[in-house]
Amino acid sequence: MIDQLIEKIEKTGAPIVVGLDPNLCFIPKHIKEEAFECYGRTPKAVAEAFYRFNKEIIDEIYDIVPAVKPQIAMYEQYGYLGIEAYIKTVDYAKQKGLMVIGDIKRSDIASTAEAYANGHIGEIEIEGSRHTVFNHDAITLNPYLGVDSIEPYIENCRKLDKGLFILVRTSNPNSGEFQNLDVGGEKLCERVGRSVHQWGGVVIGKRGYSAIGAVVGATHPEDAKTLRKIMPNNFFLVPGYGAQGAKAEDLKDYFNKDGLGAIVNSSRGIIAAYKDERYKNRFTEEAFALASREAAAEMKKDLEKVWR
Amino acid sequence: MIDQLIEKIEKTGAPIVVGLDPNLCFIPKHIKEEAFECYGRTPKAVAEAFYRFNKEIIDEIYDIVPAVKPQIAMYEQYGYLGIEAYIKTVDYAKQKGLMVIGDIKRSDIASTAEAYANGHIGEIEIEGSRHTVFNHDAITLNPYLGVDSIEPYIENCRKLDKGLFILVRTSNPNSGEFQNLDVGGEKLCERVGRSVHQWGGVVIGKRGYSAIGAVVGATHPEDAKTLRKIMPNNFFLVPGYGAQGAKAEDLKDYFNKDGLGAIVNSSRGIIAAYKDERYKNRFTEEAFALASREAAAEMKKDLEKVWR
Numbered sequence: 313m314i315d316q317l318i319e320k321i322e323k324t325g326a327p328i329v330v331g332l333d334p335n336l337c338f339i340p341k342h343i344k345e346e347a348f349e350c351y352g353r354t355p356k357a358v359a360e361a362f363y364r365f366n367k368e369i370i371d372e373i374y375d376i377v378p379a380v381k382p383q384i385a386m387y388e389q390y391g392y393l394g395i396e397a398y399i400k401t402v403d404y405a406k407q408k409g410l411m412v413i414g415d416i417k418r419s420d421i422a423s424t425a426e427a428y429a430n431g432h433i434g435e436i437e438i439e440g441s442r443h444t445v446f447n448h449d450a451i452t453l454n455p456y457l458g459v460d461s462i463e464p465y466i467e468n469c470r471k472l473d474k475g476l477f478i479l480v481r482t483s484n485p486n487s488g489e490f491q492n493l494d495v496g497g498e499k500l501c502e503r504v505g506r507s508v509h510q511w512g513g514v515v516i517g518k519r520g521y522s523a524i525g526a527v528v529g530a531t532h533p534e535d536a537k538t539l540r541k542i543m544p545n546n547f548f549l550v551p552g553y554g555a556q557g558a559k560a561e562d563l564k565d566y567f568n569k570d571g572l573g574a575i576v577n578s579s580r581g582i583i584a585a586y587k588d589e590r591y592k593n594r595f596t597e598e599a600f601a602l603a604s605r606e607a608a609a610e611m612k613k614d615l616e617k618v619w620r
Numbered sequence: 621m622i623d624q625l626i627e628k629i630e631k632t633g634a635p636i637v638v639g640l641d642p643n644l645c646f647i648p649k650h651i652k653e654e655a656f657e658c659y660g661r662t663p664k665a666v667a668e669a670f671y672r673f674n675k676e677i678i679d680e681i682y683d684i685v686p687a688v689k690p691q692i693a694m695y696e697q698y699g700y701l702g703i704e705a706y707i708k709t710v711d712y713a714k715q716k717g718l719m720v721i722g723d724i725k726r727s728d729i730a731s732t733a734e735a736y737a738n739g740h741i742g743e744i745e746i747e748g749s750r751h752t753v754f755n756h757d758a759i760t761l762n763p764y765l766g767v768d769s770i771e772p773y774i775e776n777c778r779k780l781d782k783g784l785f786i787l788v789r790t791s792n793p794n795s796g797e798f799q800n801l802d803v804g805g806e807k808l809c810e811r812v813g814r815s816v817h818q819w820g821g822v823v824i825g826k827r828g829y830s831a832i833g834a835v836v837g838a839t840h841p842e843d844a845k846t847l848r849k850i851m852p853n854n855f856f857l858v859p860g861y862g863a864q865g866a867k868a869e870d871l872k873d874y875f876n877k878d879g880l881g882a883i884v885n886s887s888r889g890i891i892a893a894y895k896d897e898r899y900k901n902r903f904t905e906e907a908f909a910l911a912s913r914e915a916a917a918e919m920k921k922d923l924e925k926v927w928r
Contacts, residue, residue, distance in 0.1 A: 335731065336746065344747075353749035385732040389739030391707055391753040396700040419725045419762045421792040423643065424693040431697030438644065439652075441661035445699040454727045456764040457790050458797030482765050484729040489766030493811065495801040500808065503801065 313449045313475040314525075314547065315517040317411055318572060320378030326612040327567075327619055329413060329549070330373055330604075331579025332401060333383040334362045338584040340597045355390040359397035362387065365600075366401045369583055372605040374408040376612070379449075381413040381549075381577055402447050411449045413549065417479065419454035425464035433465065433474035450475030452527055452549070455504050462511055466524070469515045475523040478508045480539060483529025483552030492535075501535060505542040512546050521572065522546050528566065530558030530576065537565040540573070548574040553611075554581030560614045567619045576615060582607045621757045621783040622833075622855065623825040625719055626880060628686030634920040635875075635927055637721060637857070638681055638912075639887025640709060641691040642670045646892040648905045663698040667705035670695065673908075674709045677891055680913040682716040684920070687757075689721040689857075689885055710755050719757045721857065725787065727762035733772035741773065741782035758783030760835060760857070763812050770819055774832070777823045783831040786816045788847060791837025791860030800843075809843060813850040820854050829880065830854050836874065838866030838884065845873040848881070856882040861919075862889030868922045875927045884923060890915045 321327050336344070339361050347364075351357035370380065382401055387394035402412050418428045430436045432446045453462060455478050468474050481491055481501040491501040505526060512522030522545055528536050530552035539548075548566050552558045553576050566574040585591045585607035586600040595603035629635050644652070647669050655672075659665035678688065690713075695706035710720050726736045738744045740754045761770060763786050776782050789799055789809040799809040813834060820830030830853055836844050838860035847856075856874050860866045861884050874882040893899045893915035894908035903911035 333732070348747070353746040355744070355746070355751060355753070358746055383728075383732055385726070385728055385735040385739075388703075389735040389744050389753060391739070392700040392704040394739075395696075395703045399699055417727050417762075418693070419727060419764075419787070420691075420693055421790070424641070424691055427693040427697040431693075431699070431702075436663070436697050438661040438663070438666055439656070443663060445663065445697060454725075454762050454764050456727075456762050456787060456798060457792060458794040458799070460792040460794045479727070479764060482729070484765060484768040486766040486768045489815070490764060490808065490812065491766070493803040493808065495803055495808070500798065500801065500803070504798065507797070 313411065313473050314521045314523045315519055317378060317547070317575070318517070318519050318521065320411060321572070321575065324376055324378050326377050326608070327575050327615060328377045328608060328611055329379040329381045329575050329577045330369070330377055330582050330608060331381050331383060331415070331577050332366050332369070332583065333386045333579045334365055334583065335386060338580065338587070339365050340586070340600050342598060355393045358390050359393040362394070363397040363400050367404055368601040369604045370405050370408055370410065372601040373608050374405070374410050376605065377410070377608055379411040379413055379575065380405050381415050383415040383579070399446060406447050412447070413477065414446060414448035414451040417452050417454050419457050419461050421457055421460040425461055429465040429468050434468040434472055448474070450477060452477045452479065454479050455507065459507070459511070466511065466514065469523045475525065477525045477527050477549040478504070480505050480508060480526040481528045481532050481535050483531045483556055487529065499535070502538060502542055505539045508546055509543045516545065519572070520545050525549055527551065530562055530566070531556060533562045533565055540565055540568070544568070550574055550576045554578045560617050563615070564618045571619045574619070578611055582611065621719065621781050622829045622831045623827055625686060625855070625883070626825070626827050626829065628719060629880070629883065632684055632686055634685050634916070635883045635923060636685045636916060636919055637687040637689045637883050637885045638677070638685055638890050638916060639689050639691060639723070639885050640674050640677070640891065641694045641887045642673055642891065643694060646888065646895070647673050648894070648908050650906060663701045666698050667701040670702070671705040671708050675712055676909040677912045678713050678716055678718065680909040681916050682713070682718050684913065685718070685916055687719040687721055687883065688713050689723050691723040691887070707754060714755050720755070721785065722754060722756040722759040725760050725762050727765050727769050729765055729768040733769055737773040737776050742776040742780055756782070758785060760785045760787065762787050763815065767815070767819070774819065774822065777831045783833065785833045785835050785855070785857040786812070788813050788816060788834040789836045789840050789843050791839045791864055795837065807843070810846060810850055813847045817851045817854055824853070827880070828853055833857055835859065838870055838874070839864060841870045841873055848873055848876070852876070858882050858884045862886045868925050871923070872926045879927045882927070886919055890919065
């Protein structure tokens with residue numbers, strides 16, 4: 313998947329992943345009301361509204377960005393109907409040619425990790441019958457449990473051309489609480505970064521990048537500089553741009569000299585653009601997806617300062 | 621929930637939680653075949669089979685153990701139908717009076733953590749209409765992202781009498797890779813344990829125990845001794861007994877002098893007991909749930925050596 317991701321970044325000129333993290337307060341009135349009319353104020357209605365919302369956004373962005381990253385929590389809170397809408401979203405995005413990074417941040421071991429691996433980046437087998445469940449190209453994972461919680465996924469990365477992004481340095485304000493602890497002369501996140509680099513060594517694509525990357529928040533440019541050296545050929549998935557405060561200028565050291573090595577996420581900055589001061593007067597609520605397209609195009613222009 | 625858990629442990633005399641982690645290879649033939657006949661070799665069939673399997677086990681154990689712990693990965697791999705079976709299992713266990721610890725090991729921040737908190741140990745609100753989705757009493761969480769990934773849940777623990785078990789020292793062979801790193805004179809897991817103890821200080825029950833506990837694997841008795849001191853009033857959820865190799869004798873230091881402070885998990889040792897040498901000759905495959913009851917009763921007896 314990493315070669316395909318690079319190819320798509322180069323084709324679109326946009327090292328961007330759009331976070332499909334719908335929230336009821338982002339959904340335009342006309343979509344919400346139609347769903348509530350059909351199903352009442354129920355999880356079913358929200359699931360329908362989320363899928364329609366995502367679909368319209370995907371229709372407007374699929375040709376200008378390489379990938380989307382649905383955040384499963386936003387769907388899972390609505391139970392199995394939410395998960396159904398999540399899966400439909402993944403499938404629709406794939407159908408339109410987008411790559412899909414499932415932001416699931418799972419962490420488990422042994423048969424449990426295998427279950428997640430087969431469900432999320434593989435196939436499940438039911439006595440000889442094979443099924444693809446979550447058709448992700450890559451997923452995010454949490455490393456606290458060590459290699460036992462990563463290894464069961466690596467086999468799928470090799471065999472089925474899938475990818476992983478391991479949480480290394482997250483974008484939240486208190487992410488340093490454990491991630492920045494000194495572990496014998498380096499930070500814990502650097503130590504985790506070394507492991508990611510090592511784990512990734514067995515799945516290197518044609519362009520020299522590994523299918524196993526790292527989540528490195530846009531809010532920590534100093535750490536990113538060090539982590540870039542530790543993980544020279546691991547892609548960074550970068551949350552925290554826009555709504556969380558980071559700017560394009562902060563992202564210089566996230567990219568390698570070849571202009572590759574990072575893909576920057578924006579969620580509400582794109583999917584809820586129509587509510588933003590910058591777009592509110594130019595787009596009606598009904599045209600929310602066009603506002604998303606415009607926001608993605610402007611993000612692309614903004615990032616050109618640092619990666620070209 | 622912590623007072624209720626203690627009350628149930630005392631009433632049953634069993635500091636035991638039964639892991640409902642179904643796997644197709646544990647499901648008795650007659651259940652599997654009936655489901656395949658109705659639905660083919662599909663996720664729907666597996667979901668039906670899992671629920672029926674769980675239901676029969678719950679019917680046989682609800683009066684002799686305080687709690688069950690479904691592992692969501694085993695269901696999630698089958699997509700939204702798997703999640704539906706998971707939710708039905710949680711609801712049925714609650715209906716029979718069991719407490720339910722959702723083994724979800726989620727890790728996320730901000731609005732995402734709130735979504736998980738409301739979905740898993742709270743209520744979601746859909747424009748004024750409130751719904752309980754996953755009716756857990758407690759869930760497991762991964763701490764790598766720091767307090768930002770825990771705090772959004774604590775409010776629900778306080779307001780709605782819910783609980784958390786934070787991964788501190790997990791039972792897997794390589795769990796020490798990061799958890800045992802030296803962070804200024806103590807292990808990372810001890811540092812995390814200090815945080816758990818501090819976070820838990822705001823939700824103390826009538827018996828002096830916190831609603832925020834820790835996951836401490838049965839395979840690390842030496843660490844447990846230290847962690848017991850660091851977290852004197854935080855309950856330990858203890859995986860790794862039985863199938864993963866730990867014995868009752870290993871668990872002495874997991875309990876406090878009052879006989880409380882730990883609840884030991886067994887999954888396949890109980891739910892797949894009918895396949896075990898010890899029970900195979902005494903129970904038919906159709907009577908698998910009776911074998912589970914027997915295995916739970918024997919585990920109770922085994923644990924009496926160390927906690928009474």
